[in-house]
Amino acid sequence: MFLNPWSLALTLCSLVVLVLGAVAAKTAVRVLRFWEPGSDSNRQIRLENEIWLSSTLVAYGLGFQIVTLILFVLAADQFCQVIVGAMCATGALLANPYGMPALLVKLSGVFFYGFWILLHQLDIRSEQYPLVRIKYLALLLLLPLLILDASLQTLYIAGIKPDIITSCCAVVFGESTGTTTNLIAGYSQQGPLVAFVGSIAGLLLAGWGLLRRWRTWLAGLYAAGWLWFFGLSLVVITTVISSYVYAMPYHKCPFCILKPEYHYFGFALYGALIPAAFFGASVAIAGLVRGKAGLGGVVDGYQRLAVKISLVLLVIFSGLSFYHYLKYLISGGEG
Amino acid sequence: MARYNLEKQLNILEYALSSLWRRRMKSLSVLLVFGAVIFLLASFQMVTQALSDKARQVLAHTPEITLQKMSAGRQEGIPLAYRDKLAGIFGIRRVVPRIWGYYFDEVRLANYTVMGMAVDEMPEGARLDTALARGTMPGPAEQGRAVIGSSITNALDLAGRDTFSLFRPDLSLKSFVVIGEFSRDTDILTNDLIVMNLADARDLFGIPGGLVSDLCVYVANPTEIETIAKKISDALPSVRVLTRPQIQKTYQAVFGWRSGFGSICLLSALAAFVILAWDKASGLSPEERREIAILKVLGWETRDILAVRFWESVIVSGLACIIGMTAAYVHVVYGAASLFRPVLMGWSVLKPDLHLLPRLAGGDILLILAFTVIPYLAATVIPAWRSATVPADSALGG
Numbered sequence: 001m002f003l004n005p006w007s008l009a010l011t012l013c014s015l016v017v018l019v020l021g022a023v024a025a026k027t028a029v030r031v032l033r034f035w036e037p038g039s040d041s042n043r044q045i046r047l048e049n050e051i052w053l054s055s056t057l058v059a060y061g062l063g064f065q066i067v068t069l070i071l072f073v074l075a076a077d078q079f080c081q082v083i084v085g086a087m088c089a090t091g092a093l094l095a096n097p098y099g100m101p102a103l104l105v106k107l108s109g110v111f112f113y114g115f116w117i118l119l120h121q122l123d124i125r126s127e128q129y130p131l132v133r134i135k136y137l138a139l140l141l142l143l144p145l146l147i148l149d150a151s152l153q154t155l156y157i158a159g160i161k162p163d164i165i166t167s168c169c170a171v172v173f174g175e176s177t178g179t180t181t182n183l184i185a186g187y188s189q190q191g192p193l194v195a196f197v198g199s200i201a202g203l204l205l206a207g208w209g210l211l212r213r214w215r216t217w218l219a220g221l222y223a224a225g226w227l228w229f230f231g232l233s234l235v236v237i238t239t240v241i242s243s244y245v246y247a248m249p250y251h252k253c254p255f256c257i258l259k260p261e262y263h264y265f266g267f268a269l270y271g272a273l274i275p276a277a278f279f280g281a282s283v284a285i286a287g288l289v290r291g292k293a294g295l296g297g298v299v300d301g302y303q304r305l306a307v308k309i310s311l312v313l314l315v316i317f318s319g320l321s322f323y324h325y326l327k328y329l330i331s332g333g334e335g
Numbered sequence: 336m337a338r339y340n341l342e343k344q345l346n347i348l349e350y351a352l353s354s355l356w357r358r359r360m361k362s363l364s365v366l367l368v369f370g371a372v373i374f375l376l377a378s379f380q381m382v383t384q385a386l387s388d389k390a391r392q393v394l395a396h397t398p399e400i401t402l403q404k405m406s407a408g409r410q411e412g413i414p415l416a417y418r419d420k421l422a423g424i425f426g427i428r429r430v431v432p433r434i435w436g437y438y439f440d441e442v443r444l445a446n447y448t449v450m451g452m453a454v455d456e457m458p459e460g461a462r463l464d465t466a467l468a469r470g471t472m473p474g475p476a477e478q479g480r481a482v483i484g485s486s487i488t489n490a491l492d493l494a495g496r497d498t499f500s501l502f503r504p505d506l507s508l509k510s511f512v513v514i515g516e517f518s519r520d521t522d523i524l525t526n527d528l529i530v531m532n533l534a535d536a537r538d539l540f541g542i543p544g545g546l547v548s549d550l551c552v553y554v555a556n557p558t559e560i561e562t563i564a565k566k567i568s569d570a571l572p573s574v575r576v577l578t579r580p581q582i583q584k585t586y587q588a589v590f591g592w593r594s595g596f597g598s599i600c601l602l603s604a605l606a607a608f609v610i611l612a613w614d615k616a617s618g619l620s621p622e623e624r625r626e627i628a629i630l631k632v633l634g635w636e637t638r639d640i641l642a643v644r645f646w647e648s649v650i651v652s653g654l655a656c657i658i659g660m661t662a663a664y665v666h667v668v669y670g671a672a673s674l675f676r677p678v679l680m681g682w683s684v685l686k687p688d689l690h691l692l693p694r695l696a697g698g699d700i701l702l703i704l705a706f707t708v709i710p711y712l713a714a715t716v717i718p719a720w721r722s723a724t725v726p727a728d729s730a731l732g733g
């Protein structure tokens with residue numbers, strides 16, 4: 001179903017991002033082949049200028065990718081109007097096997113471009129540009145991800161046929177076990193919820209410990225903890241938090257909270273969670289390049305900042321997550 | 336640190352504004368063309384969205400299931416006796432017959448929609464009077480009474496009288512008394528409509544007794560629509576069973592298709608604009624080269640100049656979006672989307688006055704931005720980098 005404004009906009013954005021990525025990759029190849037830090041030849045000066053181009057292109061690519069991520073979910077929400085049986089983005093994304101993978105690749109893309117920009121920002125803080133080769137190798141590795149993203153999205157859009165029967169989120173995330181379409185089946189609410197609260201407490205403690213005295217092992221644990229917490233939060237948002245937002249026990253959907261009916265609550269929730277997980281995990285990424293020439297002080301400063309930002313966002317995210325639950329309890333609901 | 340960065344960005348923003356103002360003719364030309372492109376895309380998007388909203392509202396009150404008899408792939412009259420075959424299906428609230436068709440007025444060269452309804456049998460029939468500006472709906476016993484839409488009044492020139500006549504198929508005349516007129520609020524449905532009772536419609540069109548155009552099936556529980564539709568099509572294999580959700584989805588798909596088709600046509604305008612923006616951004620005048628060289632001598636870095644160019648693009652796109660979307664809203668709401676009406680509306684001679692009210696959700700704005708601003712930013716980034724890496728000595732040397 002390409003003849004639809006949403007499909008066209010997504011395809012257009014993907015094309016733009018691919019072109020930007022290709023131009024940046026051209027620079028990357030040249031840098032990997034000809035980079036000579038000590039030289040002052042014409043080529044080296046040209047390459048030093050081109051570094052700016054490639055980093056700007058990746059920064060734009062990141063911005064566009066965030067826009068397409070939102071656009072993709074909203075588009076799925078529009079597509080559900082023409083797909084028989086689908087009532088929200090969940091049904092539309094499950095209409096063919098490429099929907100969910102496309103979404104996951106887009107989401108991970110946002111993290112990877114962010115990590116690349118982080119490497120770049122650390123690199124230009126040092127006069128020797130110590131990360132140039134790593135950075136451009138990473139850039140070349142990002143290119144397959146971009147292509148995968150664009151192809152999955154194209155396959156998904158091409159595969160949407162208005163007469164395919166799919167399930168609505170009440171079935172997919174619902175309580176009824178035994179159906180094969182159930183995404184998150186058989187989990188009791190208690191287990192993930194206890195783990196969720198425990199992880200929040202653990203992350204807060206670890207972050208506080210890190211800010212008091214920096215320990216490398218704890219920093220690694222903190223970053224790994226964030227990756228775990230990110231996955232767990234997505235599950236908990238789906239199974240527990242969302243139904244309190246909808247005020248309906250059987251409506252469990254991670255996408256409907258993005259709708260205007262629920263005051264765009266999901267944007268605040270994901271808008272706190274995704275950057276928090278990014279900064280939390282980036283502590284480890286920055287730590288990996290700490291040993292390079294001239295980066296020690298810069299990395300230390302960044303890591304402390306990243307821990308602070310992730311802790312603040314964690315507090316905001318926890319507040320948002322429990323807001324509807326507490327409101328429900330205070331207004332007389334049974335826990 | 337954060338405060339320093341913020342101050343720096345604010346200063347760069349100020350410089351970008353002054354730089355745009357210094358080259359105001361160039362900036363203004365890009366701004367106007369960009370605004371026009373956004374105007375076209377946004378008004379197309381708003382019209383289709385308002386129309387599909389309208390269709391959804393209108394279809395909310397249609398019967399849950401409509402039955403039409405098909406023969407050789409074409410629709411023909413459905414026997415009233417089919418109602419008895421549906422009697423055994425649980426969950427059906429009521430089955431109401433309906434006769435409808437088009438009447439071509441050879442004098443005025445216009446098509447009227449004629450509808451014969453059994454108002455007393457419809458579940459909400461008593462409330463139909465609320466759609467009238469004056470009068471009542473014709474009852475089953477009243478012969479030769481009709482309720483008409485607003486442009487029929489004008490077409491038949493009924494200002495001072497309340498009787499009119501239409502030709503039967505054998506060219507004999509059948510006369511009607513106007514006992515009511517639809518309110519202007521329902522124009523999109525009732526503008527070219529003449530409503531009468533079943534017997535009059537059958538007489539006017541010469542349809543044999545025992546046949547009607549279609550049967551409307553009202554279902555009590557909306558979740559049972561699909562099951563009941565399946566049972567009906569098992570019981571009556573020659574009948575086309577249309578359910579309301581099906582019709583709604585078809586409308587959404589058609590509007591999505593039309594809007595996508597329109598967007599593809601407008602993509603050429605977008606491409607032309609992107610080329611213009613690229614060209615405007617790449618053509619550096621000697622003064623601009625000198626300006627950048629001076630900035631570099633003063634200690635500006637490549638990244639600061641890139642930031643200036645970025646802010647310039649953001650300001651131009653932001654202003655163009657505000658201008659384009661406001662113009663599009665005015666065009667759709669107050670201008671009744673006059674530019675795109677022929678594409679999106681039907682071909683009837685009696686067109687209703689359109690009062691469209693587009694609903695601008697955050698998602699639609701994002702869609703329009705993705706269509707226009709992202710290609711523009713992408714088109715200006717490489718020229719911006721070229722201008723930012725002008726070597727200081729070469730520009731000042733001459």
